Amino acid sequence: xxxxxxxxxxxxxxxxxxxxxxxxxxxxxxxxxxxxxxxxxxxxxxxxxxxxxxxxxxxxxxxxxxxxxxxxxxxxxxxxxxxxxxxxxxxxxxxxxxxxxxxxxxxxxxxxxxxxxxxxxxxxxxxxxxxxxxxxxxxxxxxxxxxxxxxxxxxxxxxxxxxxxxxxxx
Amino acid sequence: xxxxxxxxxxxxxxxxxxxxxxxxxxxxxxxxxxxxxxxxxxxxxxxxxxxxxxxxxxxxxxxxxxxxxxxxxxxxxxxxxxxxxxxxxxxxxxxxxxxxxxxxxxxxxxxxxxxxxxxxxxxxxxxxxxxxxxxxxxxxxxxxxxxxxxxxx
Numbered sequence: 001x002x003x004x005x006x007x008x009x010x011x012x013x014x015x016x017x018x019x020x021x022x023x024x025x026x027x028x029x030x031x032x033x034x035x036x037x038x039x040x041x042x043x044x045x046x047x048x049x050x051x052x053x054x055x056x057x058x059x060x061x062x063x064x065x066x067x068x069x070x071x072x073x074x075x076x077x078x079x080x081x082x083x084x085x086x087x088x089x090x091x092x093x094x095x096x097x098x099x100x101x102x103x104x105x106x107x108x109x110x111x112x113x114x115x116x117x118x119x120x121x122x123x124x125x126x127x128x129x130x131x132x133x134x135x136x137x138x139x140x141x142x143x144x145x146x147x148x149x150x151x152x153x154x155x156x157x158x159x160x161x162x163x164x165x166x167x168x169x170x
Numbered sequence: 171x172x173x174x175x176x177x178x179x180x181x182x183x184x185x186x187x188x189x190x191x192x193x194x195x196x197x198x199x200x201x202x203x204x205x206x207x208x209x210x211x212x213x214x215x216x217x218x219x220x221x222x223x224x225x226x227x228x229x230x231x232x233x234x235x236x237x238x239x240x241x242x243x244x245x246x247x248x249x250x251x252x253x254x255x256x257x258x259x260x261x262x263x264x265x266x267x268x269x270x271x272x273x274x275x276x277x278x279x280x281x282x283x284x285x286x287x288x289x290x291x292x293x294x295x296x297x298x299x300x301x302x303x304x305x306x307x308x309x310x311x312x313x314x315x316x317x318x319x320x321x322x323x
Contacts, residue, residue, distance in 0.1 A: 011182040011183065011248060012182070014181060014182045014183070014184060014185045014188070015181055015182035017185055018181050018182075018185050018186050018219050019181075021186075021219060022219055022220065025216075035279055036279060036282050036283070039212055039216060039279055039282075039283055040212060040283060041212075042186075042187070042211075042212040042215050042216055042219075043187040043211045043212055043215055046185050046186060046187050046215065046219075047185070047187060050185055093182065093244075156182065
């Protein structure tokens with residue numbers, strides 16, 4: 001039935017959006033960073049993520065961790081949630097919180113005074129959400145870092161979010 | 171004192187913030203009260219997202235009847251099982267009312283989000299359980315479920 005299919009797709013989007021938010025919150029807390037900055041924009045980000053996923057427009061959600069006291073190279077860590085819209089799972093909805101802890105542990109320790117920002121990479125056909133103020137951003141260079149993929153953090157039907165972390169190698 | 175219980179369909183039927191907005195639509199507060207409740211959206215949404223409200227209610231007090239709001243998650247939210255979003259008779263958010271948001275493990279975080287909001291309290295009212303009313307609330311803490319099962323006749 002078409003109705004069931006449409007509502008099923010909508011539900012996967014809301015499930016992934018809210019649980020991506022929970023995963024980012026968990027990541028920030030596991031890394032020993034202050035979650036207040038992120039929590040203060042929860043409504044805006046959750047709505048935006050759901051909006052973009054609905055368009056299949058969200059490619060990646062990146063948490064950049066940086067140290068402002070370093071004016072030359074302030075990146076200290078980075079975590080990517082990469083969205084897969086053709087996830088070949090069993091159709092179930094699930095979250096794996098253990099993957100967050102694993103990724104943070106493997107990425108190395110982060111100074112608690114670090115700041116962070118969330119950056120969404122979207123496709124060229126994705127439209128801005130109808131709320132919030134959105135501007136372009138450039139991700140920091142990851143020269144000297146190596147990317148490692150640890151698995152999927154959230155999945156719902158055919159939509160899943162894989163998690164990667166960056167670890168400094170030089 | 172009369173106590174009303176409502177259960178709102180939440181994730182994945184709605185996002186956490188959408189769930190809070192659905193609560194506000196049913197509560198239908200006057201403009202000044204709505205402004206204060208909307209200012210608590212991030213705190214309420216986090217409590218809902220973490221499924222704290224599946225077992226610990228959001229509580230409105232001092233507004234006529236006491237109103238306890240739980241959220242329903244997982245398959246039950248999609249099927250409407252245990253969902254009751256009917257309007258609440260006699261609710262009056264004019265003066266002297268307060269909203270309690272259960273924090274789960276995020277008490278300090280949620281408190282920082284509502285700092286300065288004089289009608290929102292992070293925690294539970296002191297006598298919330300003294301009315302002898304059994305909610306019979308069923309926990310819908312489904313971490314993994316098969317949506318395809320809904321399609322079966």
